[in-house]
Amino acid sequence: DVKVTQSSRYLVKRTGEKVFLECVQDMDHENMFWYRQDPGLGLRLIYFSYDVKMKEKGDIPEGYSVSREKKERFSLILESASTNQTSMYLCASSNIAAVGGTQYFGPGTRLLVL
Amino acid sequence: DAKTTQPPSMDCAEGRAANLPCNHSTISGNEYVYWYRQIHSQGPQYIIHGLKNNETNEMASLIITEDRKSSTLILPHATLRDTAVYYCIVRVGGSQGNLIFGKGTKLSVKP
Numbered sequence: 001d002v003k004v005t006q007s008s009r010y011l012v013k014r015t016g017e018k019v020f021l022e023c024v025q026d027m028d029h030e031n032m033f034w035y036r037q038d039p040g041l042g043l044r045l046i047y048f049s050y051d052v053k054m055k056e057k058g059d060i061p062e063g064y065s066v067s068r069e070k071k072e073r074f075s076l077i078l079e080s081a082s083t084n085q086t087s088m089y090l091c092a093s094s095n096i097a098a099v100g101g102t103q104y105f106g107p108g109t110r111l112l113v114l
Numbered sequence: 115d116a117k118t119t120q121p122p123s124m125d126c127a128e129g130r131a132a133n134l135p136c137n138h139s140t141i142s143g144n145e146y147v148y149w150y151r152q153i154h155s156q157g158p159q160y161i162i163h164g165l166k167n168n169e170t171n172e173m174a175s176l177i178i179t180e181d182r183k184s185s186t187l188i189l190p191h192a193t194l195r196d197t198a199v200y201y202c203i204v205r206v207g208g209s210q211g212n213l214i215f216g217k218g219t220k221l222s223v224k225p
Contacts, residue, residue, distance in 0.1 A: 004157075043158070043215045090157050102148070103213055105157030 003027070004106035006091055012112045019078040021109050023091030032074035033092040033103065034058075034066065043090065049074055081113045117141070118202045123220040126196075132189040134219050136202030139183045144206050147178060148213070149187045151198040158201065158215070161187065192223045 007022035025032065033048040035058075045058030047066040055066050063085060067075040074093075078085055088110050092103040119137040126132040138147065149161040162169055162176045164185075169176045175188040189196055201218040 042217065043213070092157075102160050102163065103158075104160060108155070108157045110155075 004091055004093055004104050006089075006106040006109050008109050009107060010110050010112075012114065013078075013081050014114050015082060017078075017081045017113075019081050019111070019113075021076040021078075021089055021091075021111070023074045023076070023093075023106055024072055025074075025091075025093040025104070026072065027093065027095065027104075028071065029093035029095045029104075030071075031094040031103075032068065033094075034064075034074065034076045035090045035092065036060070036087040037090055037108075038087050046076065081111075083113050085111065086113045087111060117204050117214075118216055120200075120202055120216065120219045122217065123222070125222050125224055126189075126192045128194060128223055128225050129191055132192040132196065132221060132223070134187040134189075134200050134202075134221065135184065136187070137184045138202070138204045141182050141204050142206075145204045146206070147176065147182075147185050148203040148205065149174070149176065150201045150203065150213070150215070151196075152201070152218075153195075153198040161200075192221075194223050194225065197221060197223045 004025045013019050034046045035043045037043045044060050046064050047058050049055045049068045052071050065077045088108050090108050091106040094103045146163050146165050148163040150158040152158045162171055162174050164176045164178055178185045199218040199220050201215045203213055
């Protein structure tokens with residue numbers, strides 16, 4: 001089974017802190033994604049990556065950056081956390097060769113910025 | 115915007131079949147129908163997908179109408195652990211982009 005893990009289930013940070021969210025997948029998938037999920041807004045794509053060292057902006061990249069130095073790891077960085085970045089963050093991966101590119105999600109990280 | 119329409123909520127008795135409908139009247143010929151679900155406070159979970167033919171796996175069955183404008187996800191013997199929000203999504207096969215989740219259907223399985 002595909003396994004996508006995220007470094008933390010819950011995080012509490014202060015405004016202005018630099019925050020790192022880590023995601024690791026064990027299925028050698030090419031594609032990795034970072035979403036945030038907020039009540040009433042559904043899932044929104046922040047960034048995604050097709051391959052190592054490659055990244056593409058999603059729908060809401062402002063205030064975020066990403067890093068993909070190894071195929072299995074995709075990091076989301078909040079350079080200076082703000083209260084409006086309080087959210088559930090979800091990482092996903094997919095195999096480009098699979099029909100439709102089914103995405104497999106991690107358990108999520110619930111971030112609270114005070 | 116999501117290209118699908120789903121009822122906001124449904125109830126189902128434990129042990130009975132849960133039939134979740136989805137309308138996708140503007141679906142294109144190269145778009146697949148995907149179903150995901152999200153149990154409270156967890157990441158979305160892939161269930162099943164199909165193009166034209168009906169599909170079945172260990173979790174569920176997917177019935178797609180002949181005109182492909184609607185589909186039904188069937189959980190044959192619902193359990194309390196199937197209580198979740200179920201999302202129906204259409205997207206082009208092989209596409210690399212993100213999934214667009216609508217509001218989904220909140221399925222409540224009751225004892």
